[in-house]
Amino acid sequence: MRIIQSAWACNKPDLLRNNSGWLSPEYNLMSWTLSCLQLKQYYPELVLYCDSAYRKLLIDTLELPYSDVVCNLDILNKYHPQLWALPKIHSYSKQEKPFLHVDGDVFIWKKFEDSLLSSELVTQNKEAATDYYEKIMISLESALNYFPDEIQKERKSSKPILAYNAGIFGGSDISFFKEYTSKAFEFVNKNILNLSKINVSGFNIFFEQYLFYCLARKYNKKVNVLLSETIGDNQYKGFGDFARVPYEKQYLHLLGNYKKNEFVCKQMAARLRQDYPEYYYRIIDLFKKNKVILYHDYYNLESTTKDFLVQRYIRLNHNAVAVEKQEAVKALSFDFKRDLRKEIGNIILNKEQFIDFEIFNSRINSIIKIDFLFISKDYLYARDCFANFYFQYLFEDKSDIYNKKIVRGDDYRIIKSDFNWSSFIEKQKDNKLHESVKLEKSGAGISTLIIPECDQNKFSLTYIDELDLVILEILKTEKTIRELFDALEEYFDTDELFKIPAEFENLIFGRIKLGIHVKSIKAIID
Numbered sequence: 001m002r003i004i005q006s007a008w009a010c011n012k013p014d015l016l017r018n019n020s021g022w023l024s025p026e027y028n029l030m031s032w033t034l035s036c037l038q039l040k041q042y043y044p045e046l047v048l049y050c051d052s053a054y055r056k057l058l059i060d061t062l063e064l065p066y067s068d069v070v071c072n073l074d075i076l077n078k079y080h081p082q083l084w085a086l087p088k089i090h091s092y093s094k095q096e097k098p099f100l101h102v103d104g105d106v107f108i109w110k111k112f113e114d115s116l117l118s119s120e121l122v123t124q125n126k127e128a129a130t131d132y133y134e135k136i137m138i139s140l141e142s143a144l145n146y147f148p149d150e151i152q153k154e155r156k157s158s159k160p161i162l163a164y165n166a167g168i169f170g171g172s173d174i175s176f177f178k179e180y181t182s183k184a185f186e187f188v189n190k191n192i193l194n195l196s197k198i199n200v201s202g203f204n205i206f207f208e209q210y211l212f213y214c215l216a217r218k219y220n221k222k223v224n225v226l227l228s229e230t231i232g233d234n235q236y237k238g239f240g241d242f243a244r245v246p247y248e249k250q251y252l253h254l255l256g257n258y259k260k261n262e263f264v265c266k267q268m269a270a271r272l273r274q275d276y277p278e279y280y281y282r283i284i285d286l287f288k289k290n291k292v293i294l295y296h297d298y299y300n301l302e303s304t305t306k307d308f309l310v311q312r313y314i315r316l317n318h319n320a321v322a323v324e325k326q327e328a329v330k331a332l333s334f335d336f337k338r339d340l341r342k343e344i345g346n347i348i349l350n351k352e353q354f355i356d357f358e359i360f361n362s363r364i365n366s367i368i369k370i371d372f373l374f375i376s377k378d379y380l381y382a383r384d385c386f387a388n389f390y391f392q393y394l395f396e397d398k399s400d401i402y403n404k405k406i407v408r409g410d411d412y413r414i415i416k417s418d419f420n421w422s423s424f425i426e427k428q429k430d431n432k433l434h435e436s437v438k439l440e441k442s443g444a445g446i447s448t449l450i451i452p453e454c455d456q457n458k459f460s461l462t463y464i465d466e467l468d469l470v471i472l473e474i475l476k477t478e479k480t481i482r483e484l485f486d487a488l489e490e491y492f493d494t495d496e497l498f499k500i501p502a503e504f505e506n507l508i509f510g511r512i513k514l515g516i517h518v519k520s521i522k523a524i525i526d
Helices: 025-042 052-061 073-078 086-093 131-143 149-156 174-189 192-197 200-218 256-260 262-275 277-289 306-318 351-370 377-387 390-395 398-403 421-429 466-474 481-491 494-499 501-518
Strands: 002-007 046-050 068-071 099-102 106-108 122-128 162-171 251-253 405-408 413-419 441-452 459-464 521-524
Touching: 002 025, 002 086, 025 046, 025 052, 025 106, 025 262, 025 277, 046 052, 046 086, 052 068, 073 086, 086 099, 086 162, 086 174, 086 200, 122 200, 131 200, 149 200, 162 200, 174 200, 256 262, 262 277, 277 306, 351 413, 351 421, 351 441, 390 398, 390 501, 390 521, 398 481, 405 481, 413 421, 421 441, 421 459, 441 466, 459 466, 459 501, 466 481, 466 501, 481 501, 501 521
Parallel strands: 002 046, 002 099, 046 068
Antiparallel strands: 099 162, 106 251, 122 162, 405 521, 413 441, 441 459
């Protein structure tokens, strides 16, 4: 099967300074790199359709191993830069034999089934409209002067909007794709003068995914999907869960808000570093050489070369404590201070909230000055690199999981407050619409986990409950997971445990996973 990808710089050729919808530009390049390398593991024929900007970056500079490169997308530079589905449509139109287009934010860890690839039409899944799609469509209908007949007929039927997600798109029915792509370009071209009246980015959904659905309906075409579930347009859950690959998940797609999610982006980058360190550090080196600030500012402090970083990473994989924790001289160059007052925003605190926040902030500053003083960024980087392996080590073989050993981490500290400041700050960070965020209070006190970090956050804050505290207390010495479960049984009603053992297991496994995510728990790897 011929696998194709398409990359267009959207008339913004400086890809080191254009985030292309991602949290930061380096994550765009890391996504392309990981997507390409994983596809290449299973499909030798992997073709890139691109413009000259992406050819220079992905092929000439990063040397991604595409089997062929077709640099024909500069022809789209006359179009609006937010018409990001056009390069895909153009690439579909150039196919003369069965193909599968895979987005550059899609990652696979196994081959697609032959029964899927042999289909006339293939997509990721059927998509159902929520109010989000419907509102965009209504705005388009009031502003655009042309709609394909297939869309008009579907709208007149008064049926809910359905579409096919184009994370993967293709098939063997080339004549269908010729007609479909022609109609898609006609849809765009006949509305060029009206683009200023609409949300252009939202338009892409309708001339690519919705039109495909309507045309397939017209001809009563069977569309085979990778995922059988019909998913709401903004309800894609678990599509960025890198902790569960490859042992539980073999397909991820960082669509929509996943690209802006800091945790998901860092997990994706960590996966690239784990599996392809040479390419990961090639990207880091590219930004450093061009003096472009990286989001993960640990590397902005590094003055070393790519080859050194690769070799150091390889050494760290063999020895988790290769970097000593007590490096006072280096530690002095890394400042853990963070302005939490700024992060809570311009909300008006009452007297009780103000006093509690000042105490909370003061305790954190004390921890930074005393407990974090001699922790170097190099030690934290080594810790993070090694932690990437914990999930797969623990959960890949469920038959042996209870014999695996875990222990609490060395670096975290816990403070208590009356209000849940950690959750509040996190919600404020993601509060794009500046809506009112509730500040939760507990009479029993809120426990917050503070972990030093070697990135722009300086330290992380995580709310934990009584069960998390109990688990951390039990894990002050190494325990097998079976020993942890046995120790926890005294905190639960025995009769209830026997009635719902699966729920108890899922609960504790969930807390272990949380601890690994926030680095308060680590695995003992033999």
